[in-house]
Amino acid sequence: MSASPHTLKPGDASRGADRWFREQGLPTFVPLRRWFTDLPRRVAPLIAWVAVAAYLFQDGIELVIEFAIDDEYPEVAAFMLFLALVIFVLAAGLAWAAYFLVRALLRRLPVGIGTAVALLVIAGCLAFTIAWGYSAxxxxxxxxxxxxxxxLGLCILVTGMGGGALISWASRLAVRNASAIGHMASIALPVILMLVVFSFFSVEVWQMASAMSWGSIALLTLVVAVLAGIVVLRVAASEIEDDAQAPSDEQRTALLVGTPAEGRRVAPGAPRRLRAPQRINILLALTVAQLVQALFFAGLLAALLIIIGAITVPAGLVGLWLGPGSATQPMTVQPLEFFGATLPLTVNLLKVATILAVIAALPFVFSAVSETRYRERFFDPIMVDMRRAILVRNAIDTTPSR
Structure with a gap:
């Protein structure tokens, strides 16, 4: 039988709470005095990842790519690049496997033994990296x-400030958003696609997209991301400050289930106000979560537009829509080539699909934070996670009173 939160030692309880806050993407909820505690066990997985990645990515993939682009072997170029991609995926998978294996091992060991094993892992990885550097x-x-x-210094700094936990949180967030593609396709995509399709078959849109460079499209994406971030920040700030959203005792008990504060009661009275770093951390986490959702939605919409364009808009029709252009702004149809092979797509189609998907992501974010049926799927679950973190902070009283 596992120990209840009340029977845990103070050190174990604080260590578990700190780990939980970091896994929620909220490292600022950990007191500053404990940012660098238990550092060997926390930094060893990242050191293992760096050592394995440095060894696997040192020369192998570069050698395969150089051989693939060699003009003396054009017939095997595509195969060698595919092989390079496979090697890259395998190398990245092995590096992450080393990271998760070391982390799982150290978490299962007692604190003292785990610290000793972590120090051995760090020393072994550093010695291996130095030896490999001298051999190269x-x-x-x-x-x-x-x-x-x-x-080593960068790994210690990043780990102490919660950078590794933020990366892990972002990875889990991406996986959760990938699993929500079905909801995007069934709720948000049909309504927005119905408006986007009319623009997709507009001559002016194709002319504008063909005249724009990829740098201009990237700048447009940045502007849209900033606007969406501002909207999410305003809504999230008002949600956090809204006292009417305070949960009842039953809701509070349900939210604390499965957290380090399970079984504890929040002291009566007004909860402690969030410090500025904690408030900023929550707002940034909400903003990043919404922008990742918007990125998945834009990718889904762009892929659908590319499929529609490949079927209904041949290259000859693109040339008729674009026209000859002018001396200062020539219009040309750019076929998409992949290592010498011409694909049945055009660069013009990719630009149009990207621009429309980026612009459509903005109303998706507006709907996700304002309309009820969108909020229930895309915004409220993230907001519940943030409110749960605030409740846990108040329940365990992370910052001791004077």
């Missing part, structure tokens, strides 16, 4: 040692 550069003096020490 036999004439080097202290370069590999300095690089290894710099990487």
């Amino acid at each position: 550069q036999p004439d080097a003096s202290v370069g590999p040692v300095l690089r290894t020490l710099l990487v």
Whole structure:
């Protein structure tokens, strides 16, 4: 039988609460004095990831790509690039496997033994990285040692500030948003697509998109992201400050189930106000979550528009829509080529689909934070996570009173 929260030792309870806050993407909820506690066990998985990734990505993939683009072997170029992609995926998978394996092992060990094992893992990885650096550069003096020490310092700083936990939280967020594509396709996509399709078959849109460079499209994407972020920040700030959204005792008990504060009661009275770093952390987490959802929606919409365009808009029709252009702004149909092979798509189609998908992501974000049926799927679950984190903070009283 597992121990209840009340029977845990104070050190174990605070360590579990700190880990829980970091896994929620809220490292600022951990007191500053505990940012660098238990550091060997926390930094060892990241050091293992760096060592494995540095070894696997050192020379192998570069050698395959150089061979693939060699003009003497054009017939095997596509195959070698595909092989390079497979090697890249396998290398990344092995690096992450080392990360999760070391983390799972250290979490299962007691604190003292786990710390000793973590120190051994860190020392072994550093020694391996330095030895590999000298084998790759036999004439080097202290370069590999300095690089290894710099990487160690960066890993300690990033881990202490909760950077690893933020990366893990963002990864889980991306997976959760990927699983919500079905809701996007069934709720948000039909309404917005009905408006976008009319613009997709507009001559002016094709002319504008063909005249724009990819740098201009990237700048447009940045502007849309800033506008969407401002909207999410305003809505999230009002939600956090809305006292009418305070949960009842039954709702509070249900929210605390499965958290470090399960079984505890929040002290009566007004809850402690969030400090500025904590408030900023919550707002940024909400904004990032909504922007990731918008990114998945834009990708889904762009893919659908590319499929529609590949079926209904041949290259000849694109040329008729664009016309000859002018001397200052020529209009040309750009076929899409992939390592010498011409695909049945055009760069013009990719630009049109990207621009329309980016612009359509803005009303998607507006609907996600304002309309009821959108909020229930895309905004409220994230807001519930943030309110749960605030309740846990109030229940365990992370910052001790004077």
